[in-house]
Every structure is written in structure tokens, then in C-alpha cells.
Amino acid sequence: MSELPRPTVTAQVEMHPQRWGDPASATELPESARGLVELAFGHAETPAVADVVLPPPGLPTALLDSLREVVGGEHVLTDDETRRLRTRGKSTPDLLRARAGDLSDAPDVVVRPGTHDDVAAVLAWAVDHHVAVVPFGGGTCVTGGLAARRDGFAGLVSLDLVRMKRLVSVDHESMTAVLEPGLRGPEAETLLAGEGVLLGHYPQSFEFATIGGFAATRSSGQSSAGYGRFDSLVVGLRVATPRGELRLGSAPMSAAGPDLRQLFLGSEGAFGVITEVTVRVRRLPETKVYEGWRWESFAAGADAIRTVAQAGLLPTVLRLSDEAETAINLARPEEIGGESSGGCLMIAGYEGAPGAVEAKRVAVSRLLAELGGTPAGEGPGEAWAHGRFDAPYLRDSMLDVGVLVETLETATFWSSRERLYTAVKSALEGALGVGTLVLCHISHVYETGCSLYFTVAAKQSGDPLAQWLAAKAAANDAIVAAGATITHHHAVGTDHRPWLHHEIGDLGVSVLRAVKADLDPAGVLNPGVLVP
């Protein structure tokens, strides 16, 4: 095991406060959105960022001075630009509010701790002065997890983990690595690649989201079939809480009581701040192959995915678009190797050593062909891999022309998949009316079930925020009625909180409250997030 030097952190590209991602990467409405353009009804007015008035920082000067003593004056920021960039996340409601000039959830101050001890000191300060603390990683949350309650508190601090970007150590024998929470996906992979290993976690938010956020929200990436969900990649955690430090993970697995790691994975900053994550790593893959397969129907493709998973043959990536999503993607037929012939498109991706990749590819391909799939070559696979992180930029372009676009996701057991699919689709169409497009794909697969990821597009009403909130509520009601989970990989935040008790029961909520009360008796950590 080698302890690695602290790298110099280059200034990171910040996301636009009203849009997704790097402003330099924003594009005009691309070709692939052609199928949606008919929904557009004009250009929506968005005030320029500089015109958005921010509420003044609500913390008294004496309190700010005491905070400066804790972490150093240069790491305590109250300027409008910094506070704007740490306001809410990137759900469509977040963007709609920001586009409407509402940045009322802006923190009073942004503080940037550099170490675990800094974090602990800020928490102690927050408890002493009854200030709410919102841990901030990539700011890519889509469930309102950064919009903590501030009433009853002296103010609200955004605890920005941007300075904590170390690859602390790599254990090449155990194939584990210790990462700090502020590392964005590509930063972590670059540092790990320097050691010849990879994490393999590629959620849609990969380019901006952070290691701490992946852990705190139980993120799942596009290669989850091969590398595993983020929670399954975590073997150890270090957590700073108002009551002290926790270090968890003395072995890969243990029977020394409940697995407390699983209590902090998904704790969304409400129980403590994750300051180090020990993850499994794998050797860098030498080969990557992504291939397309066509299926007559979503049901036929889903059955094939189930069969592959239950045969123990999961590739690295396995995803399937329903008929509607396939048709939209088919707007670029040259990339999927042929004319639009309907049906559903599946992507199967294989990463690893050449021999292992080829053996798995042969076995999976044989099974898929037996089950009725038609190979569509590497074109669709490459197209998917190329554009895999682009969808949120497309959403901005659609919002620009007055189309409401948002996504939501759930998961269930195989025997409930079709029922859940129909119920959520109907709920969204019912709430948003004629002409609504509901697209769906399966992208996270287990032996016992799968996730369903929906993309919704509709003409914006006069009040698009209310329009979406009603649709989302209808979808959530349908999900809990079907006995599925309200979120497979986007966490609870504040948006899913009203539905949580349907899933874990009032007693489950009571347990979460008891844990929070024990670790955060003053209740300063992300108040109102996760715990109802």
C-alpha cells in the first residue's frame, strides 16, 4: 500500500447556475432531438445570471469572523457568484426556478474545508452557533437534496468539498483505493489510471458529480452490471459527525453486527459528512466493445436481459430502450446502422482483458440470438458510448424552446416490471396530457429485477414548475402503489421525502430519525433532507 502525495488541485470548471454542465460544451438543439422538436412552441425568456438578485448573506459578521478562524479567511466565501454556484442542484424544477430568477435557496456562506479535521471543526462551529450545514460535492443532485430547511437556524452554510480531492492511497494487493469526497468522476479516474486501476462508476452526472456524492446518494452508473453500483464498490468510509468520527470497514464483509457502512451510504449528509471513501478498484480494461441488439418489443428485450442476468452472464453494460426511446434515438439512423425498423434497441458493452471480453461476448451473444435478438453491430454501441453524458445539455436546449423535459427512475422485481412500467407511463401521460412523450429504458440489472428510467417531454404550460410537480407526484403515487422503490439511484432529497414512509414504513422513518438524533442532536446537518 502506498500513501500518495497531495496533488495540486487545478481550478475546476463550474456549472452554469441555470443550466447543466460546462457552458463551453452547451450546443444548439442537436439532430437527435429532431423527434421532440414538434413539441416546441417558442422561446422561453430566461433572465441573465447577472440580473438575478441574491438575498443578502444572513449571517452576522461576528459569526462569519469566527468561521474564518476555523478554516482560514480565504476559504470562507460570501460573494454572489460563489453563492449562486452553490444554490440547489440540477433537477428541472431547480433549473426552472433559477431560470425564473429565484435563487432564494442560496447559502449565506460557502466554506471550503481542506481536511477531515476542518470538516469536524466546521460542524462543531455550526452546532455552537446553530447554523444549518449543507454538504456540497458536484451540485448535480436532482431530488432537492441541496435545498435544506433554514427556518429556526441562524443561517445556512454550504460545506463545499472542492478542496478535498486527494487520492489518499492505493492498495494494489487488495485492489482498493482511498479517495477524498470532493473528487469529481473524471478526476478520480485520472488519478486512479495513474496507478493502473479504475473505479468504473459512470452515472449520467459523471463529469461533475463527486465521490462523496456518489456514496451519500447510493449512485449507480452506466456500467453497474459489470463494475457494480457505487454502494457495492465501497468497502470503507470515514465520516465526520457532530458527535465525532466514524471509521467503518474492517474487512470486505463482516458479521460483527449490522453493516453500518450501509447506514451512511444513502445518508445524504443528514447523518454526517463523508470525508474518505475506500473503494474496490479494478485493473484498467484493455478492451472495450459496445454492441447493439434489436428486439421486437420492450417486453421481449426485458425478458432477454432477465435471462442473461439469471444465467450469471452479465456484461459490463446492459441497457434496453423501449419502443418510444428507440424511435427518438433513431432520428440518427446512420448511427445505428440502418433504417428505422421499429422495435427496441439494446446496448451490450464488454470491458476487460481481451480474452475475457471475447469469451463473455460470445456467450452473451449466443444467448441473445437464441432468445430472438438481432445483432445491430457496433454502430449503435459506439453512438451510445459517445453521447452517454450529453442528455442533460439537451434538456437545457429543450427548455430554451419551451419544452418541459425531466427524468425519473425506479426499480422493482422482474415479476412487477411490466405493471410498474405501464403504471408510471399512464400516470405521467394522465398528468401531462395529450402529446406527452414518455420514453423509458432499463439500465441497471440484477438477477431479481431491474431499474426503469423514464424521460418525459411535454409542452410547457404557463406554470411549468407546477406542471412538473403534479406529474412527478402522480408518478411517485403510481410507484409506491406498485410496491416499487421511489428511487433506484437518485436518493430521497426533499423531493422524494413525502413518499419515503410508504417504502420503509413509519417505523423505518422512526429508525432514521433515531440515528440522526444520535449523531446530530442539534439537527444542523442538511435539515429537512432525507429524514421527514
Next chain:
Amino acid sequence: MSELPRPTVTAQVEMHPQRWGDPASATELPESARGLVELAFGHAETPAVADVVLPPPGLPTALLDSLREVVGGEHVLTDDETRRLRTRGKSTPDLLRARAGDLSDAPDVVVRPGTHDDVAAVLAWAVDHHVAVVPFGGGTCVTGGLAARRDGFAGLVSLDLVRMKRLVSVDHESMTAVLEPGLRGPEAETLLAGEGVLLGHYPQSFEFATIGGFAATRSSGQSSAGYGRFDSLVVGLRVATPRGELRLGSAPMSAAGPDLRQLFLGSEGAFGVITEVTVRVRRLPETKVYEGWRWESFAAGADAIRTVAQAGLLPTVLRLSDEAETAINLARPEEIGGESSGGCLMIAGYEGAPGAVEAKRVAVSRLLAELGGTPAGEGPGEAWAHGRFDAPYLRDSMLDVGVLVETLETATFWSSRERLYTAVKSALEGALGVGTLVLCHISHVYETGCSLYFTVAAKQSGDPLAQWLAAKAAANDAIVAAGATITHHHAVGTDHRPWLHHEIGDLGVSVLRAVKADLDPAGVLNPGVLVP
């Protein structure tokens, strides 16, 4: 999904109160123990069971009558024989105490609920009358998890789940099954086999331990490499607590907050009583092949296991004995296909469809050969599979002739394996003195680490109980000093409790206390077990 009828439960074979397992299966000291016999120094006196005086039931008649009203008089048992059979578990200290005529931990009464609602009603009764409740499954616990504290309580009830033996339902599409907690390993597998599926969980205690116990203790079986630890097989739980019911598991995986299933897996009856477990099942394997491999040293074999795991090639069973354990097993050279040539024996087992078994066997065998292993054919594999549940019977025979025998286990990351192995071995040899035999094997394997399972044999001193407790304390101290887990698959019970805070910290213990206080405010559930 099919809801299955409630089967008639045949009376189960009860274990001897002073020995392991079915008295009819007990044998004379077998050939395979020849290597240990030199330690023996005579015959230890054991009082006959009928001579052991049990303390009278401490519960007043009025209380017993009210309990009879709750579950029916025929399910409330106070006779000595029943109480004797529900006293403590099967660790060597448990057996030594029982052999010495000490059954002072006997419950006042054994109650046998038939349903979840019965369990809930007994818990309500226990809270009302401040009676301690010890959930009882197979009684195979080896960490003192059945020896709850009774001081401060009106009495102690053994909550015997022997009537809850239903396979509730099988979902053939999702490949899940709902099992009641009182099903013993073979009973569960027989019912599942009737539906064409299998669970695949084979701990040493398989023949007597129960589904509820597997879940409550995070058990791990001999085929964990292929089918997974028991906790990884669980997708849903139903739990009765003094504050009501919990139903957990709305999807294979979820991001709706912390995974609360993982809080009840390993909760050892201290947070609630598990009344239903939903598990992953697999198709019954058509083929089983177990093969032996020889390695020059434990280190060489362990490196090979690590390489196989990190290559993603784990077979169904993968285990490796160290030099000392291999030498003892070699007492039957005819079964391992040759003369004793030293080194270490590995067993690799493959189960599944013939094509998949052969493909995996070829790939693993190629890798093992490259890494320096020598194939030893199917002899050693078959011998292992044949005798895999016999070791606890052997312990009784050894105790009969005055040899102290016990096992303990731990787990760590690969880079700490050798250090942990040496430290535990030294601690045991140091505590037990010259002539002590310490055998070890690796039997649970992960990409990032493995378990170490030690068997210890020594001449009994005049006070074998004190002798073992000192050795166990030395081993536990060595384990926590090495940063490993105090138990990979035997739970905390009361025996490991003093070491728990080293592993999860005082704050981790505080979280467990908070959860217990929330779910069991009166503290009647397994008092003193798990939570310090």
C-alpha cells in the same frame, strides 16, 4: 408468483443439550482425527443429562397463564427437557458448561409462536410484563448469542420459532422465495427443491441452523464464492418489533436512503424478530464437481485465490487449508489421492449447468496451473464434500478424551492476510502453550480480501473453560490490533461484545444503542446480546 400451502411440520430432531447435532449421528473418534489423538490424555467425566438440575422456572403462574392466553397453552412449555434443549448454543464454552452440569442460563419458559402476529403478541406481552425474550432458531450459535442477561427482568422467555417453517411463496420470474424463520437449512432446501430452485447456503451448521438465524447473524456458507453470503442473498425482510412491524425490500437495490435491510441483517434478535425472509434463489444445479489442488505453501495458495477472485473467475466453492490443517486431513491419504507430500490443499467446487460448469472449470484450472498449483483430482474434493458437516461431531469426541477443541474466524483485506494469520496463530499458541495445534483455512473469498478460519486443539487444563476464554481473548486482541473484523460470519453475541467498540468505534456502538432504544424502548429483546 404462487402462494404455497402451509405444510405439516414433522417433529424435528433435537440436538443433545451437551453435544452437537443428532445423537444418532455421533461417532467414535474417527480416523481423520488420528493426528490429534496424541493430545488426548484420558476420559473427561460428563454428568448424564438427566442428572443436571435445572433452576426452577422463575415466572409466576399468573404470568404464565397470561402467556398461554396469547399463543395457546400447548405452545407454552416449562418442562425441564424442553428448557434444557433451549439453553445456550454450541460453542465449546457452552458445551463445557453443559458438560459441567451448569444449565443456569436455561429459559423460564419456551414459547412457540406460529405466525408473525403470534410473535408480535408475545413481544407485547413481554413489554407489558418486563420479560426478556431470546429468539431461538437452530440453537447453533457459537458466540453466546442465546445467553441473554436476565437481571432486572421478571423472567426470560425462549421464543422458539420451530412452528414457523413455511415456504410462503416462490416468484419464479424474479427468482425469489419467501421463507419463514424456523426452517432449518435442509428443510428450506427440500421445500425449494420441490419448486425446482435452491438457496445454496451451506454453513457448517447447515443441518440444524435456521433461515432466521442465518439472517440475524450474517451467516456465510461453504459455497459463498458462488451463491453469496446469506446477507447478499436477502432481498426482503419482515420484522416484528415491540413498536410494530417493518417490511423492507421494495426492489433489488434502492437509493431511498440507507439500506435498512442491512441494519436487521446481523441484528441478532436485539432489534426485532425476523418473521419472513425473502431470498434470491437459483435453478437447481445439474452438475457438481469438486476438485483438489496442491500448493507449496499457504501463501502461494492464498495468492492464487486472490488472483482467481480478482480475475472475476470465482467458482462455487473455493477454500484452502494451511500446512497444519492439510497435514491433519492427510491422515486419510487414500482419500486425497496419494501420499502425504506436505504443502497445502485447496478445494475448488463448481455447480450449475454442465456447459457453464465446464467453461468455468477450464478457465479456473488453467489459471491455477499457471500460478503453480498441482491438480489433485476429484478425490480430495469428494472427501471434503462428504464430510463437510461432520467437524462439530468430531469436537465432541475430542472433548470426550480431554482435548480442548474450538474454532474462531475473522476476515481482512488481502494485504493484511499474512500479518493477521501470524498474529492470531501466535496469540493462540502463546495462550495455550507448547503442543497446541492451530489449523487454519480460507473459505470465504472476495476481490478485496478473505476470511481466516482457525481450529485450535490443546490439552485440557484443570479448568478448560478459563483456559479457552483466555486464549479467545488473546486471539480477539490480536484481531483488533491487526484492524481485522472480530467475526466474519459468527456474529457478536455476548462473547465478542467487549471487542465490538474497537471495530465500529464508540460512536458506532452509540448508533446501535439508538436504534435499539427506538425499536425496543423497554429493552426486552435479547438483553446484553450484540449491543454493549
